[in-house]
Amino acid sequence: MPRTFYMIAGILLVGIGLIGIVLPLLPSTIFFILATGCFARSNPRLEKWLLNHPKFGKSVRDWQDHGAISVKGKLMAVFGMTVGYAVFVITTAPSMLLAIIVLAVLVACASYVVTRPSGSRTARAS
Numbered sequence: 001m002p003r004t005f006y007m008i009a010g011i012l013l014v015g016i017g018l019i020g021i022v023l024p025l026l027p028s029t030i031f032f033i034l035a036t037g038c039f040a041r042s043n044p045r046l047e048k049w050l051l052n053h054p055k056f057g058k059s060v061r062d063w064q065d066h067g068a069i070s071v072k073g074k075l076m077a078v079f080g081m082t083v084g085y086a087v088f089v090i091t092t093a094p095s096m097l098l099a100i101i102v103l104a105v106l107v108a109c110a111s112y113v114v115t116r117p118s119g120s121r122t123a124r125a126s
Contacts, residue, residue: 010038029059068117
């Protein structure tokens with residue numbers, strides 16, 4: 001049962017990641033990272049496919065091996081959070097308290113992303 005659960009979850013996460021490639025405000029790499037973890041527990045062949053994928057494999061490997069996020073990834077993440085917050089404020093007109101809480105959560109998330117290493121250790125050492 002758990003193996004089947006991880007396989008289904010991995011497939012769903014890859015699907016969301018693929019949608020994220022097309023939709024500008026939906027991140028994709030995080031879903032591929034999570035899918036890799038699911039496939040590690042259910043299907044090593046699909047895990048290997050994700051890790052070696054020419055488009056997003058490097059990002060997944062950098063995170064898995066070094067907890068690293070590329071500078072481009074960081075910029076895209078912070079930009080997406082900023083646009084998402086603006087859309088939230090403009091379209092929902094939240095109370096001041098809710099706006100501040102959401103802003104605080106996004107600032108915490110952005111801080112986490114920005115403080116991660118920017119590449120693999122071997123790439124930084126070069």
